Amino acid sequence: xxxxxxxxxxxxxxxxxxxxxxxxxxxxxxxxxxxxxxxxxxxxxxxxxxxxxxxxxxxxxxxxxxxxxxxxxxxxxxxxxxxxxxxxxxxxxxxxxxxxxxxxxxxxxxxxxxxxxxxxxxxxxxxxxxxxxxxxxxxxxxxxxxxxxxxxxxxxxxxxxxxxxxxxxxxxxxxxxxxxxxxxxxxxxxxxxxxxxxxxxxxxxxxxxxxxxxxxxxxxxxxxxxxxxxxxxxxxxxxxxxxxxxxxxxxxxxxxxxxxxxxxxxxxxxxxxxxxxxxxxxxxxxxxxxxxxxxxxxxxxxxxxxxxxxxxxxxxxxxxxxxxxxxxxxxxxxxxxxxxxxxxx
Numbered sequence: 001x002x003x004x005x006x007x008x009x010x011x012x013x014x015x016x017x018x019x020x021x022x023x024x025x026x027x028x029x030x031x032x033x034x035x036x037x038x039x040x041x042x043x044x045x046x047x048x049x050x051x052x053x054x055x056x057x058x059x060x061x062x063x064x065x066x067x068x069x070x071x072x073x074x075x076x077x078x079x080x081x082x083x084x085x086x087x088x089x090x091x092x093x094x095x096x097x098x099x100x101x102x103x104x105x106x107x108x109x110x111x112x113x114x115x116x117x118x119x120x121x122x123x124x125x126x127x128x129x130x131x132x133x134x135x136x137x138x139x140x141x142x143x144x145x146x147x148x149x150x151x152x153x154x155x156x157x158x159x160x161x162x163x164x165x166x167x168x169x170x171x172x173x174x175x176x177x178x179x180x181x182x183x184x185x186x187x188x189x190x191x192x193x194x195x196x197x198x199x200x201x202x203x204x205x206x207x208x209x210x211x212x213x214x215x216x217x218x219x220x221x222x223x224x225x226x227x228x229x230x231x232x233x234x235x236x237x238x239x240x241x242x243x244x245x246x247x248x249x250x251x252x253x254x255x256x257x258x259x260x261x262x263x264x265x266x267x268x269x270x271x272x273x274x275x276x277x278x279x280x281x282x283x284x285x286x287x288x289x290x291x292x293x294x295x296x297x298x299x300x301x302x303x304x305x306x307x308x309x310x311x312x313x314x315x316x317x318x319x320x321x322x323x324x325x326x327x328x329x330x331x332x333x334x335x336x337x338x339x340x341x342x343x344x345x
Contacts, residue, residue: 008049016045067102068313069129069149071117073138075109082228082256083284084302085133088154091306092130099314101127108140118143128313130154136200141166152313152330154305158202167316168332169308171300173203173281176337177210180251180279180298183339185214189249189277193222195236195261197253204228207253207281222247226257233260241268248276249345255280255287255297262291262344277345283338293343300337308333 013028014021019038026034027042028051034042045051070092072079079085089105096103104126106117121129121144129144132154144151153168184192194211197204212218221243226232233252237260240247250265252258258280262272270276272293280288283299312330 008051010051013042013045013049013051016049017041066100067104067126068096068310069104069106069117069121069126071106071108071129071131071140071144073108073131073133073135073140076107078229079107083286084254084282087284087302088132088306088309091303091308092310093306095307095310095314101314114139114143118147121149122147127317128152130309130313132309134158134201135198136202150313150316152309152316154309156202156206156332156334158205166332167312167330169305169312169335170203170332171305171335171337173206173337174210174213176281176298176300176339177207177251177253178213179210179337179339180281181211181214183296183341184249184251184277184279184345187249187273187277187345191222191244191247192218192249192251193224193240193244193247194218195233195240195250195252195257196223196225197228197257199225204253211251219244226253228254228257230256230260230263233257234264235260237261237264250276250278252278252280255282255284255291255295258295258297258344259287259291262295266292273343273345279339279345283340288340288342291344296342296345297340298337299340301335305335308335 010021010024014024017024019042023034023038024042027039028046070089072085093103106120108114108117117140126149128150130152131140131144134140134153134155134157136158141157153166156168156170157166181192192215194208196208199205199208222240224236224239226236233256236257237250240250250261252261258278262278265272265276272278278295280295280297282302283297288295288297315330
């Protein structure tokens with residue numbers, strides 16, 4: 001066994017700095033009304049003693065927890081298998097860490113999880129929330145509104161109750177999908193199929209709209225709904241080959257779906273891109289670059305979207321000053337997309 005040195009106390013800092021305990025408390029907890037020479041003495045004593053403020057006591061003074069909930073409306077099996085979420089979390093984490101905030105990850109899989117998350121947010125444990133991967137019937141927005149927690153959403157929310165004040169970060173899903181399909185048409189492809197994402201999510205619905213913008217008279221049999229997963233892409237591709245074995249191009253709603261579609265095309269002896277051209281969406285490099293063949297795809301800057309979500313929330317919380325060109329209250333951001341051409345189309 002080893003002896004553990006006692007943690008420095010507020011009183012010890014006060015004695016080292018030659019000030020009162022109350023003065024130390026105001027300085028370390030972000031209070032006002034302390035002259036700069038005393039502030040400097042307290043800070044020097046804190047550093048010398050290695051004092052760490054008690055977060056609970058600090059929260060009582062500042063009314064802040066320096067913690068942000070990141071709520072992903074998906075089960076953990078999906079979150080930890082999909083690189084999209086890792087990229088978005090990396091962007092969020094970088095921005096929160098730069099402003100000394102903790103990330104609290106909350107996942108939802110069913111009704112009990114929704115209730116748990118709602119209770120946690122209403123309990124005052126965090127200063128705000130970042131929420132993404134919402135589905136249209138998801139109760140989370142109502143629970144968050146009831147909790148009164150400042151929130152920024154990842155993806156355009158599909159409210160059905162008339163609310164229009166939500167702040168969100170998204171990419172231009174519709175324009176990106178339209179560009180992808182127009183590229184396939186420019187290659188001379190005439191029987192272009194679309195494997196959608198789950199259509200109770202606005203990103204998937206917007207990409208379907210972009211497909212229809214470019215293929216107004218598309219055969220309905222060339223559209224199959226899927227779920228943004230490789231297995232879903234495989235199922236959808238098999239269904240498309242049964243419906244329209246003469247198809248000559250596929251636009252998949254994300255890269256994972258496209259990867260599943262490529263496997264099925266290979267199983268059926270279809271050459272890509274000679275027989276069937278394939279385009280995905282996201283440009284997740286571990287997926288797109290290592291596909292066989294490497295995947296042509298629509299790039300959205302996923303990590304940057306996460307960083308912007310955190311930046312907007314910190315502005316709402318008053319923990320980050322507006323940058324140049326960010327006058328006024330935070331507003332939603334829609335980022336452009338880019339078609340990245342590789343070997344599959």
